[in-house]
Amino acid sequence: MSLAQAQCEACRADAPHVSEAELAELIREIPDWNIEVRDGHMELERVFLFKNFRHALAFTNAIGAIAEEAGHHPALLTEWGKVTVTWWSHEMKGLHRNDFILAARTDVAAASAEGRK
Numbered sequence: 001m002s003l004a005q006a007q008c009e010a011c012r013a014d015a016p017h018v019s020e021a022e023l024a025e026l027i028r029e030i031p032d033w034n035i036e037v038r039d040g041h042m043e044l045e046r047v048f049l050f051k052n053f054r055h056a057l058a059f060t061n062a063i064g065a066i067a068e069e070a071g072h073h074p075a076l077l078t079e080w081g082k083v084t085v086t087w088w089s090h091e092m093k094g095l096h097r098n099d100f101i102l103a104a105r106t107d108v109a110a111a112s113a114e115g116r117k
């Protein structure tokens, strides 16, 4: 089963952070994502480019729907021709397996998104 199809776990303050070993394994499944450290915790981030604002906004809404379905929500920065998607688990201040699952689902949505550049 691919990571994108894996079941999300509920996110709680006491949910386990991914270990170093898990992180190394999971990041291989989403090679286009960068790890950024902000406010002392890791975040997964990827920039998606589009031909115009309309396509960027449509992709933003598609990711919003995926987030609502999962009950797990990213930071989304929509600009002209560009969407920056950032996943982390704010409740537990770090990366949970959920974040990698949602990043993989974001990649699946991007593969069929219109107006990619």
Ligand SMILES: C[C@H](O)[C@H](O)[C@H]1CNC2=NC(N)=NC(=O)C2=N1
Residues within 6 Å of the ligand: 011, 012, 071, 072, 073, 074, 087, 088, 089, 090, 091, 092
């Ligand atoms: C009550 C609600 O389910 C929680 O606040 C959820 C909502 N979406 C969330 N999204 C993310 N990324 N991290 C969380 O900790 C989180 N918590």
